[in-house]
Amino acid sequence: MADLTDMEIFARVVTAGSMSGAGREMGLSPAVISKRIRRLEERLGARLLQRTTRQIALTEDGQGYYERVIGILASIEEAESFVTRRNTAPRGTLKIAAPTSFGRMHIAPYLGKFATLYPDLKLSLMLNDRFVDIVGDGFDLAVRIAALENSSLIARRLAPNHRVICASPAYLEREGTPKTLGELSRHNCIFATHQDVWQLEGPEGATSMRVAGNLQTNSSEVVREGVIAGLGIALRSTWDVGPALQSGKLRIVLPQYRESRRVAVYAVYPSRRFLPARVRVFIDFLADLFGPEPYWDKGLDLAFDAPDGPAGNPVAA
Template sequence: MTNIADLEIFSRVVSAGSLSGAGRELGLSPAVVSKRLRKLEDRLGTRLLQRTTRQVALTEAGQGFYERVVAIIAGIEEAEAFVTRRSTQPRGTLKISAPTSFARMHIAPHLGAFMRENPDLSINLVLSDDFVDIVGDGFDLAIRIAELSDSSLVARRLAPVERVLVAAPSYLSERGLPQSIEDLERHICLPQHNNEPWRLEGPHGSIVYRAEGPLQTNSSEVLREAVIAGLGLALRSTWDVGAEIASGRLVRVMPEFAASKSVAIHAVYPSRRFLPAKVRLFIDYLANLYGPVPYWETVPASAVSAPTVGDAVPPEPKPNGRAGPPAGTRP
């Protein structure tokens, strides 16, 4: 039977990305780590890692083996936590991946309270707007804002996502208030940072509208600042601009139209029978913090409907070409 310690060494090598990195974490020399890995591969009769002096890479067999080893180690940790009553006092490091803007606004401000409740737990929060390889990159969990497809990962829905059309009062004072989808052709509509079209649900069903404004960016935060500055209309999530709507810095326009609600905020983690206490506690903490009606949705009713900003009919485009190119609709 394979030595459990050899499995932990193999797992640490993969997560650390090198023999020396794993050795430092385990208090072993690189030579000892290399010897134990060779012993494990000889016992299994297959190569698990391609090794160089600087880095390691999983083979195809190694990838499948690693996924199962992670589950085994997690189960052992959970069993030990149960026996020693550590389930109420999680220890170690919790490695989390989260989207940049959301983490800055709705995770980072609440970490202090969580860590004070769990003083023996350290947090490694990695910000990325890409979908990381949770298993391959050694994450305990990831926060994802998406419509999730089927996968081998487990997902828990933390909160709904409401996406609405907004603009700054200064923009509306100059351009007027749009009343219909057709009116958008006479407005500056800022494309989403990923260039996806606006998928809206309205009184008469679904609408797909391709915004073609003058600003192109791959940064959601740049787009957020642009709409606040009065550059045009944008489709934004209320978790991102709820405070600005409440304060009046942004106004919700055409409130009868909103994005499809198939997107939600999820906690995603490797499929395991035994979920480590540190992961379970953090997911429960976020779920209780956000709730079925997240705090960023509790804004005054007056902030959700557009105020009067002059003539309700949008003006014709000015000859200086500030309006973006005409954009069409399709069902």
């Protein structure tokens, strides 16, 4: 008869990517993990994992077994969650990684409200503009603003990410408002390092536009402050400049154009099959906070940018 503990250990090894990683998650030594995997393989009469000194990989039998095991474990978890979720408060430490500016503007201000809802949770928010290794660096989840590529991670879309060409009223009054993309070449454009090619989509389809300007910076916050100060024209996400657009400090220029990449705001985490309550409630909190029309987009004319999919559904990242 199947041993559910061995099945869970096997699934943990796969999601963690190593026996040592699974051991840390489950409080077991790598030797115990290895022994239990070996026992499972002997009972099944098949090799499930190919092992090297640095990594593990699923065999064909292992892949098929894993796909079925996670369904079994998910059903058990759902059955237990059905009984306990109303009576069990999330506890422990929630480790979150997020982009620097987005974290400062749209996560940090709401941590107090979240902490009030879940007083038994401790929060660790690390802001960094690189993509962290969620499993290797020990994070529960990461907030990412990206066009997701295939990986072993799971993602839940939290909000759309609209990017608009914008400038301050003072700059436009001084230099004039461009009516075509070609006219941008005569304007001072502000951008972060290595972002001088704007990938745009408009009436004539997808196009690339190389821009130039008199400011070099590795900080998106400097770009935002520069465009608000009237230094030039920028291509910015509305989560970054939404308040300035709403207040009139900035205006959308060439509204018929959008960035051609389908980027959105996501919560990314290792596996939906072993999602701790502390992770689930934080993701739900952000999804409710942002929603399909986040507060930073309220009142903006973004009809040109159709949604790129429903928010809230977990997908393979």
